[in-house]
Each structure stands twice: as C-alpha cells, then as structure tokens.
Amino acid sequence: MDHLKNSECIFCKIVQGSIPCYHIYEDDTCLAFLDVAPLTTGHTLLIPKSHYVNLLDTPSFLIAHLNTIAKRIARHYLEALGATGFKIHTNVGKNAGQVVNHYHIHIIPYYPKNSQLNEKPQLSNDAFQDLASKIKLN
Ligand code: 5GP
Numbered sequence: 001m002d003h004l005k006n007s008e009c010i011f012c013k014i015v016q017g018s019i020p021c022y023h024i025y026e027d028d029t030c031l032a033f034l035d036v037a038p039l040t041t042g043h044t045l046l047i048p049k050s051h052y053v054n055l056l057d058t059p060s061f062l063i064a065h066l067n068t069i070a071k072r073i074a075r076h077y078l079e080a081l082g083a084t085g086f087k088i089h090t091n092v093g094k095n096a097g098q099v100v101n102h103y104h105i106h107i108i109p110y111y112p113k114n115s116q117l118n119e120k121p122q123l124s125n126d127a128f129q130d131l132a133s134k135i136k137l138n
C-alpha cells in the first residue's frame with residue numbers, strides 16, 4: 001500500500017493543498033489545522049502528511065512525533081487561547097466514531113466552567129481565519 005497519499009482521502013487533499021485548511025502548524029512529517037466542525041473553540045486536528053488509516057496502521061516513530069507535537073500545541077493553547085484543559089484523543093474504526101480514515105489526533109481545548117468557549121462555536125470563514133492566525137504555532 002502506498003502510504004504517501006490516497007487520492008480519495010480528504011486529509012491527503014488538505015496535505016496537498018487541493019482542499020484549504022485553517023493552518024496551525026506544519027513540519028516535514030505532520031500538519032495541524034482547525035477542525036471545520038469544532039466541539040469547542042480551538043478544536044484542532046493533527047495528522048501525519050503520509051496516509052495511514054488509523055493509529056494501528058501508523059509507525060510508532062510517527063505516533064511518538066505526533067504526540068510530541070500535540071503536547072506542544074496544547075501547551076501553546078494554554079496561553080494563546082486561555083485553555084485550562086484538553087481532551088486529546090484519536091478514534092480507531094467506525095464503531096469508535098472514526099469518520100475520516102487518515103490517522104488524526106483531536107486536540108480539544110477546554111476552558112473554565114461556564115465559559116462560552118466550551119460550547120460548539122459557529123464560525124464564519126473570516127472568524128476561522130482570524131482564530132487560526134491568532135493561535136498559529138511557529
Ligand atoms: P473522526 O470522527 O474521524 O475522528 O474525526 C474527523 C474530524 O474531521 C471531524 O471532527 C470532522 O469535523 C473533521 N473534518 C471532516 N472533514 C474535514 C475537512 O474537510 N476539513 C477539516 N478541517 N476538518 C474536517
């Protein structure tokens with residue numbers, strides 16, 4: 001199987017730039033961008049640039065790298081967003097809720113109780129862009 005890309009895969013298209021994303025972080029092997037249907041403000045997806053279906057399919061060195069980057073992003077969001085907690089997880093298989101079959105880590109920030117930021121935001125394209133440029137990790 002060619003792990004470089006899968007022509008049917010929406011996240012491979014994001015890596016290739018044929019589908020746009022609200023860009024947060026990129027290096028040689030991974031890419032992070034805002035989820036288009038965020039559960040909270042700042043909900044971010046982190047993916048390997050190569051196509052692997054899920055955690056079980058992905059080489060351990062890449063999983064380790066992605067977890068290191070997920071931790072960096074979460075630490076950065078403490079200040080950049082004022083987040084006070086996170087859910088960081090991956091879904092494996094459709095019975096566990098995996099919809100996009102390209103390994104990805106969800107980084108979902110949480111805020112103090114009663115903060116509106118804990119609720120599903122309805123963001124315009126401009127609002128997504130503004131948020132991404134505010135919380136981008138260099
Ligand atoms: P899963 O359920 O597979 O773990 O999560 C897939 C996530 O990808 C969902 O939270 C969904 O909102 C997000 N998603 C699906 N299509 C796109 C897309 O084209 N762009 C972005 N940024 N996120 C997407």
Ligand code: ZN
Binds near residue numbers: 050051
């Ligand atoms: Zn893919």
